[in-house]
Structures are given as structure tokens and as C-alpha cells.
Amino acid sequence: MEALRKHFEKFITLSENEWQDLQVCLTKETIKKKNLLLKENERCDFIAFIHEGIFRFYSFNDDAERITAFFFSGDFVSNYRSFLTGKPSEHNIEALADGVIYKIKLEQLKQLYDKHQTFERLGRLIAENLYLTVADRLDSFMFQTPADRYNELVKRNSKLLLEIPQYMLASYLGITPETLSRIRARK
Amino acid sequence: MEALRKHFEKFITLSENEWQDLQVCLTKETIKKKNLLLKENERCDFIAFIHEGIFRFYSFNDDAERITAFFFSGDFVSNYRSFLTGKPSEHNIEALADGVIYKIKLEQLKQLYDKHQTFERLGRLIAENLYLTVADRLDSFMFQTPADRYNELVKRNSKLLLEIPQYMLASYLGITPETLSRIRARK
DNA sequence: AATTCTCCTTGACCAAAGTCAATAAATACA
DNA sequence: TGTATTTATTGACTTTGGTCAAGGAGAATT
Structure with missing residues (x-):
């Protein structure tokens, strides 16, 4: 309390x-x-x-x-x-x-x-x-690409990254799991 | 007043x-x-x-x-x-x-x-x-395509349609003027 | 009325993300 | 520990919207 x-x-x-x-x-x-x-x-x-x-x-x-x-x-x-x-x-x-x-x-x-x-x-x-x-x-x-949104999330919100499976993050970012996987691959 | x-x-x-x-x-x-x-x-x-x-x-x-x-x-x-x-x-x-x-x-x-x-x-x-x-x-x-957004706008917000030039509406909808023109053409 | 802008349309091409499918890796669980 | 299930990756192909460029219609300005 x-x-x-x-x-x-x-x-x-x-x-x-x-x-x-x-x-x-x-x-x-x-x-x-x-x-x-x-x-x-x-x-x-x-x-x-x-x-x-x-x-x-x-x-x-x-x-x-x-x-x-x-x-x-x-x-x-x-x-x-x-x-x-x-x-x-x-x-x-x-x-x-x-x-x-x-x-x-x-x-x-x-x-x-x-x-x-x-x-x-x-x-x-x-x-x-x-x-x-x-x-x-x-x-x-409105202003960012999916990659931008993911990078921002990485910068700000480590809690999400640790606790949430990637396919849910993809959904949250407004993209498919495949696309998120590719964004991560090309870094 | x-x-x-x-x-x-x-x-x-x-x-x-x-x-x-x-x-x-x-x-x-x-x-x-x-x-x-x-x-x-x-x-x-x-x-x-x-x-x-x-x-x-x-x-x-x-x-x-x-x-x-x-x-x-x-x-x-x-x-x-x-x-x-x-x-x-x-x-x-x-x-x-x-x-x-x-x-x-x-x-x-x-x-x-x-x-x-x-x-x-x-x-x-x-x-x-x-x-x-x-x-x-x-x-x-998050959930709609540009065409959806435009149709919704047509349904709800005739004020915008009457008063605002199309290239500004496009910007407001998050698309280029060309794309808006094409959305309107295919109806 | 002629000229100049501004705005809209159309076409050809390109890039980014989605879809579908196969496979690999990780995790759960029996 | 081994099997099943869930999650992640990769590839081939498609779709959607963006970019660049040209042309046309209307309105404003001279």
C-alpha cells in the first residue's frame, strides 16, 4: 500500500x-x-x-x-x-x-x-x-520508420526488450515478426 | 464573447x-x-x-x-x-x-x-x-490503410474536405499528394 | 486576355514491408 | 532426457506506397 x-x-x-x-x-x-x-x-x-x-x-x-x-x-x-x-x-x-x-x-x-x-x-x-x-x-x-521505432525502443525501454517476446514487440511496433527479425539482422 | x-x-x-x-x-x-x-x-x-x-x-x-x-x-x-x-x-x-x-x-x-x-x-x-x-x-x-483513413475523413469531416486543399489533406493523412490522388481515382 | 502560379493527375520505376513457406532454435513439459 | 510446441530466422515473391518527371486545369495577377 x-x-x-x-x-x-x-x-x-x-x-x-x-x-x-x-x-x-x-x-x-x-x-x-x-x-x-x-x-x-x-x-x-x-x-x-x-x-x-x-x-x-x-x-x-x-x-x-x-x-x-x-x-x-x-x-x-x-x-x-x-x-x-x-x-x-x-x-x-x-x-x-x-x-x-x-x-x-x-x-x-x-x-x-x-x-x-x-x-x-x-x-x-x-x-x-x-x-x-x-x-x-x-x-x-506518423514520422518514424519501423526501424526508427525499434531503435528508439531499444534506447528507451529495456524493460520491454527483456520481458516481451519479439513477435509481440513486432505487433506493438506495427510490423510483422519477419520484418522485425530483418531489422535486427541488418545492424 | x-x-x-x-x-x-x-x-x-x-x-x-x-x-x-x-x-x-x-x-x-x-x-x-x-x-x-x-x-x-x-x-x-x-x-x-x-x-x-x-x-x-x-x-x-x-x-x-x-x-x-x-x-x-x-x-x-x-x-x-x-x-x-x-x-x-x-x-x-x-x-x-x-x-x-x-x-x-x-x-x-x-x-x-x-x-x-x-x-x-x-x-x-x-x-x-x-x-x-x-x-x-x-x-x-495503427490499424487503417491510407485509403481507410481517407474514406473515414470523407464520412466524418466534410469541413476539412471543403476548406483544405488536397495536398494538405494528403500530408494530414500521412501520404503523398500522388497517392491521395490515386486513392480518389480508384473509386 | 495573356501569363504565371498553384494544385492535381498520371505514368514509369523503385523501395519497403507484407505474405507464404521452410527451417532452425529455444522453451516447455511429460 | 526426449518430444512437442512456440518463437525466430531466412528466402522468394507480391503488394503498397514513394519518387521523379511530365502535363494539364484553374485561379490569381498583371
């Missing part, structure tokens, strides 16, 4: 009182490798803080799985679009390893927004952060 | 008092066609509400201009990344037509955030909205 508090405090400082109110909203869950945290067509009514574990966020395009994102311990994981709009998710979230998470439900978060201005601000900061993350990723798809 | 109030009220209801506080922060500006609202390497310290006009958001990749977004009357325009992070902009914002805008500066917005919880919420809602916009665009680049 302390890890969780530290993580929130990267965004904002919580008073003892606010932290208490937050804690009662959080429910701890465990999840086994290969199980789904969220299924296609379900509404995503939660945000989960990952205490332990790895998750992949993917959907089906025709018949092929396409991975949009990975999440690690210390991250928040959710289908944020479904969470914000109330529309059913077009994606699945799958545990790639056994995990422990803390969930907060939409309804309870709304109550926190109303109760303390601090949470309203936290909500803003999280949304701003997510904006920056997606905007970066959009840029990489 | 009433148009502006209506626009904010799409997001949130402002009390008379809050609306007064907001108004004193807004400065009206006019801008001529082909002039820049923001230059590469400048910090973007404002968000502008477009009362009248059309803007394009673009940068240079090697020597070629690449357009990331268009903005119309009723939209907020800004380099939101630069605005949030304080880093210099990698993009230009150019007026494609004579325009009238209302600017609010970062410093003043921060003061509003502190003064009224309502503005904190407004800030959150705007960030959430921008998130959804970029996330949609990322999806279109």
Missing part, C-alpha cells in the same frame, strides 16, 4: 485525510498469467494500479492480434477510452505474468472528484500524462 | 462569478492569413479559443512539411505538449485564413485552477477530450 501512495505522490501530495478516503476506494485483486483483466465488448469501469505484473493491451484486426500497449508494475492500467466514454471496450487486457493490482471504480473516483479538489487535480494530471504518452506514440507512427 | 461562453459550457457550467474571472484572463487577438500563431522552437504558453479562422499544425520532417492537425472556429488551438511540459515547440501553427482568437496564458490558467475547483475540472475535461482525439488518430494510423 505504501508503494501505491508513493506512486500517487509522483503526481500530487495527498493529505492523511485524502489518503484515507482514497484507500477505502481501492480493492486488491490477484490475477493469473494469461487471464483477462478486461474483455472485448465489456465496459471498463475501473482504473487499476499495478503492484506486480505485466499486462498487454490488444485487439483483433481482421484475424490478427494487434498490441497497442504494455503495462508494468507502477503503471496504471485501464481502457481509458471506455472508462471516459462509457462505451464498450474494443480491446482486451491480458496478464502476461501473475499479478497483483488495486482497482478503483469509476463511481468511487467521481465521488473523490467531488469531495476533494486534490483528486480533481490528480485526475487532470493523469489525463495530461496519458495525453503526452499517446501523442508521443502517434508521432512515432 | 457569448460564443466563447457557450463553448465552455459544452464542457461545464460556469457561475456568473467564475465567468467574470475567466473573462479578465482572455485577450482578443486578430491574425492574418499565412501568419504564424506559434513558431518552431518557441514555448507555447497559451491556449487559444478560435472565434473565427482556420489553423494548421505542422512541422518539418527532413525537408518536407507534415501536417498533424487542423483547427476550426469553436476549437481550442495550442501546442498542448509544449504548454504542459514547458518544452519548446517542434511545430508551427499557421493561420490558413484571417482569424480572431481569444488567448489564455498558462500563468493565468494556473491561477484559475487554484481559485475555483470548477476550472480544475474544466482542465481535466479538456485533457480527457484531447486524449480521446489523439487516441483516435493513433488508432487510425
Whole structure:
């Protein structure tokens, strides 16, 4: 639970009182490798803080799985679009390893927004952060070649390289496993 | 000014008092066609509400201009990344037509955030909205072919089709003018 | 009205990534 | 330990979009 508090405090400082109110909203869950945290067509009514574990966020395009994102311990994981709009998710979230998470439900978060201005601000900061993350990723798809994207990933994100099989990385980079293998070969 | 109030009220209801506080922060500006609202390497310290006009958001990749977004009357325009992070902009914002805008500066917005919880919420809602916009665009680049993207644009965004020359649309779709011309030809 | 730009189209060719198929290497597991 | 399965590599071929170049249509300017 302390890890969780530290993580929130990267965004904002919580008073003892606010932290208490937050804690009662959080429910701890465990999840086994290969199980789904969220299924296609379900509404995503939660945000989960990952205490332990790895998750992949993917959907089906025709018949092929396409991975949009990975999440690690210390991250928040959710289908944020479904969470914000109330529309059913077009994606699945799958545990790639056994995990422990803390969930907060939409309804309870709304109550926190109303109760303390601090949470309203936290909500803003999280949304701003997510904006920056997606905007970066959009840029990489608009302006970079697959090789560029792979090199950047190598530079920045050794965690992905160590923990994720190559065919999933390829999907995440928007290319086929064959192409990724060739990119790696010609270096 | 009433148009502006209506626009904010799409997001949130402002009390008379809050609306007064907001108004004193807004400065009206006019801008001529082909002039820049923001230059590469400048910090973007404002968000502008477009009362009248059309803007394009673009940068240079090697020597070629690449357009990331268009903005119309009723939209907020800004380099939101630069605005949030304080880093210099990698993009230009150019007026494609004579325009009238209302600017609010970062410093003043921060003061509003502190003064009224309502503005904190407004800030959150705007960030959430921008998130959804970029996330949609990322999806279109990850999962769709250029022809798909063009067809979607035809379906949804007749404003772009009417007001924007084809070679700029091509850039916005991430393809060359030649390719867009061919996509249109084979229908 | 003539000239000059700007924008769009079309063709020939090229490069990058996808597809399909075979094989090799690594890992899981019985 | 040996077998089966999953993952990674390589080759031959195809597809898609980019590049370069030429030409034409429209709009703006003189």
C-alpha cells in the first residue's frame, strides 16, 4: 500500500485525510498469467494500479492480434477510452505474468472528484500524462520508420526488450515478426 | 464573447462569478492569413479559443512539411505538449485564413485552477477530450490503410474536405499528394 | 486576355514491408 | 532426457506506397 501512495505522490501530495478516503476506494485483486483483466465488448469501469505484473493491451484486426500497449508494475492500467466514454471496450487486457493490482471504480473516483479538489487535480494530471504518452506514440507512427521505432525502443525501454517476446514487440511496433527479425539482422 | 461562453459550457457550467474571472484572463487577438500563431522552437504558453479562422499544425520532417492537425472556429488551438511540459515547440501553427482568437496564458490558467475547483475540472475535461482525439488518430494510423483513413475523413469531416486543399489533406493523412490522388481515382 | 502560379493527375520505376513457406532454435513439459 | 510446441530466422515473391518527371486545369495577377 505504501508503494501505491508513493506512486500517487509522483503526481500530487495527498493529505492523511485524502489518503484515507482514497484507500477505502481501492480493492486488491490477484490475477493469473494469461487471464483477462478486461474483455472485448465489456465496459471498463475501473482504473487499476499495478503492484506486480505485466499486462498487454490488444485487439483483433481482421484475424490478427494487434498490441497497442504494455503495462508494468507502477503503471496504471485501464481502457481509458471506455472508462471516459462509457462505451464498450474494443480491446482486451491480458496478464502476461501473475499479478497483483488495486482497482478503483469509476463511481468511487467521481465521488473523490467531488469531495476533494486534490483528486480533481490528480485526475487532470493523469489525463495530461496519458495525453503526452499517446501523442508521443502517434508521432512515432506518423514520422518514424519501423526501424526508427525499434531503435528508439531499444534506447528507451529495456524493460520491454527483456520481458516481451519479439513477435509481440513486432505487433506493438506495427510490423510483422519477419520484418522485425530483418531489422535486427541488418545492424 | 457569448460564443466563447457557450463553448465552455459544452464542457461545464460556469457561475456568473467564475465567468467574470475567466473573462479578465482572455485577450482578443486578430491574425492574418499565412501568419504564424506559434513558431518552431518557441514555448507555447497559451491556449487559444478560435472565434473565427482556420489553423494548421505542422512541422518539418527532413525537408518536407507534415501536417498533424487542423483547427476550426469553436476549437481550442495550442501546442498542448509544449504548454504542459514547458518544452519548446517542434511545430508551427499557421493561420490558413484571417482569424480572431481569444488567448489564455498558462500563468493565468494556473491561477484559475487554484481559485475555483470548477476550472480544475474544466482542465481535466479538456485533457480527457484531447486524449480521446489523439487516441483516435493513433488508432487510425495503427490499424487503417491510407485509403481507410481517407474514406473515414470523407464520412466524418466534410469541413476539412471543403476548406483544405488536397495536398494538405494528403500530408494530414500521412501520404503523398500522388497517392491521395490515386486513392480518389480508384473509386 | 495573356501569363504565371498553384494544385492535381498520371505514368514509369523503385523501395519497403507484407505474405507464404521452410527451417532452425529455444522453451516447455511429460 | 526426449518430444512437442512456440518463437525466430531466412528466402522468394507480391503488394503498397514513394519518387521523379511530365502535363494539364484553374485561379490569381498583371
